Amino acid sequence: MVTKAITATTVGINAFKIEAEVDVINSLPNMSIVGLPDSAVSEAKERVRSAIKNSGFSFPTGRVIVNLAPADIRKEGTNFDLPIAIGILKEEGIEIPENEKMAFLGELSLDGSLRKINGVLPLVTGLKENGIDTVFVPYENAKEAALAEGIHVFGAKDLREIVAHFADTPIKETKVDIHKYLEENAFVDYIHDFKEVKGQQKAKKALEIAAAGGHNVLMSGSPGSGKTMMAKCMASILPPLELKEALELTKIYSISGLLTPDEPLMTKRPYRSVHHTASPNGIIGGGTNPKPGEITLAHRGVLFLDEIVEFPRQVLEVLRQPLEDGEVVISRAKTTIKYPSSFILIGAMNPCPCGYLGDKEKPCTCSEIQIKRYQSRLSGPLLDRIDLIINVPRLSTEELVNIKTESEPSARIRERVIKARRIQAERYKDDGIFTNSELTPQLLKKYCNLDKDSQEILKQAAQVYQLSGRKYNRILKIARTIADLSGAKDIKKEHITQALQYRG
Ligand SMILES: [Zn+2]
Structure with missing residues (x-):
């Protein structure tokens, strides 16, 4: 029988869904992991075996083959311990439902406890985007995982808690009000x-x-x-x-x-x-x-x-x-x-x-x-x-x-900065940029119109200081920000004069 447990791996700050397939065949006791694992994943063998035994569960007597699919994505890190252990426990007849929408992430200690892993938020976000609605993570990662919102998060301290969850002792779901959290912690x-x-x-x-x-x-x-x-x-x-x-x-x-x-x-x-x-x-x-x-x-x-x-x-x-x-x-x-x-x-x-x-x-x-x-x-x-x-x-x-x-x-x-940022966010809401520093030459034409006086000053400065096109644009961007800081809709003469002081 082949059992399956869903998990994920990170590439950059993105994550991909991975299936950990486990099969046990009649052969000499042995365990192998295939599917492009790095060394930390290969070491899962030893951790998983000890963790299962020390948690009081039986370990297969035959040969255990673990396949991490798809094989073309390189698997990194230690979060595969838990899904592999789950697959093996299922092979041993432990009641854990086969559920395509449930995933497992976590590193195991030799005694069966779950250790904090890196990258939980990207991993859980990636799983959610792949239709997963429930995820089991180490207890210490639960709050971070719950930031992903829209996915049920259960934080477990050890392997036994997860097995018990499906028997008679459900783990309490972890929930975080992210908006409230951000608001309470933003100002320090x-x-x-x-x-x-x-x-x-x-x-x-x-x-x-x-x-x-x-x-x-x-x-x-x-x-x-x-x-x-x-x-x-x-x-x-x-x-x-x-x-x-x-x-x-x-x-x-x-x-x-x-x-x-x-x-x-x-x-x-x-x-x-x-x-x-x-x-x-x-x-x-x-x-x-x-x-x-x-x-x-x-x-x-x-x-x-x-x-x-x-x-x-x-x-x-x-x-x-x-x-x-x-x-x-x-x-x-x-x-x-x-x-x-x-x-x-x-x-x-x-x-x-x-x-x-x-x-x-x-x-x-x-x-x-x-x-x-x-x-x-x-x-x-x-x-x-x-x-x-x-x-x-x-x-x-x-x-x-x-x-x-x-x-x-x-x-x-800071108050002035926040105001100026709001003005920019509103102005550029359809342009795909956030701040004046990102203005392209086309957008500069659209948003940095100068009146006659300002034009004249900038033209003179360009001649006197032999400003290149790039420098000219830089001065326009700075003038735009100075105008935003003072709440002015249009760039005026004084904004240009001030901007010219910062040209080096
Ligand atoms: Zn010197």
Whole structure:
């Protein structure tokens, strides 16, 4: 007799339905798993055998053959233990109904208890899309699984609980009110607040524009100018996640194993700070068992690259594609995996190797050639994807002491950002984009009409600064965001003038 249990496997952040077929034949006791399993799946043999025996059930005396179908999808991870065990228990006559709409996910310990697995949300979402209406998962994964909504989730602590569920002791269904959960957890106190940053009005405004319009930023300034601190404050002014974004982000953190059982849903936009010594795989993603890199963990949030010119050229070159397309493609031997990676890039750099070019107090010790070489490490194509370029001068002790006005708290800036985002969401609802940074040349024509005065100013600037077409468009996008922040329907002269200050 062949028994079957439904399960799933992830490819990227998507999941495919898998059938675990089990057959026992009269032969020497042995167990084999076929159907393109990776090593973690092959090791299921040992775990499943011990788990079944130690749970007090009998294990077949013949040869056990497990087939994971379809065979052309590579199976990864440890979530196949449970469906395989279920198939074997059925072979041994345990009453578990054959049900095409029921699935099982989970790793087994040798003693039969179920261990938390990675990727539950994408797995359960994939199963639901394949018509599955009931899923059994490890207890610690139950809340995360229930985020998928529209599928019955049962969290079990061990194999015995699942068998008992079908006999006489049903497991309580896990339910999560996802809208309520997101609402309750979206607003939190952030560690870093713009009210702690003295002065630097222009840089702060640039970061506000970046948050509002989804623009990339490059800050250049001496050590001690507060670049890193201001980048950290970015997290406090980003708008809350929409439900769809939260679920997408949760999938990424789920397959990366970064969710905790108590916080199953990502409710805040991520802020990821990456050091230039990190491995390219760690930044971009990939490896033998591909995992999302930092640029994917920063999806819908901020990626901060401090000392951006120190990053390996290879890494900076690879960044161009996600900055353009909002996703990264990772090639492997047989297949390619796509991970979403749409983020706001914030880069920080010193103006020169010694760091003090243009500083009011400390002299720069670099030669002209050194400075040129240093600044040219950022390639043109990468710079083309950065909308806002600003100088962040270090304030002298005297200047710092003389600043008497209180800085505006992040909460107030965030309100303006949220308003501006709403305006954009409404304006672009039929265009398939969310923010001004995504405006294509065609959409720029549609939404960035200029009156005569603004046209004249921009035309003059284009001549004086010899603006390329790309730079011209960047200024239009920034002007659009500045106008949105001030609630203006049309781009006016003052918005263009302000936008011109951020051209680098
Ligand atoms: Zn220098």
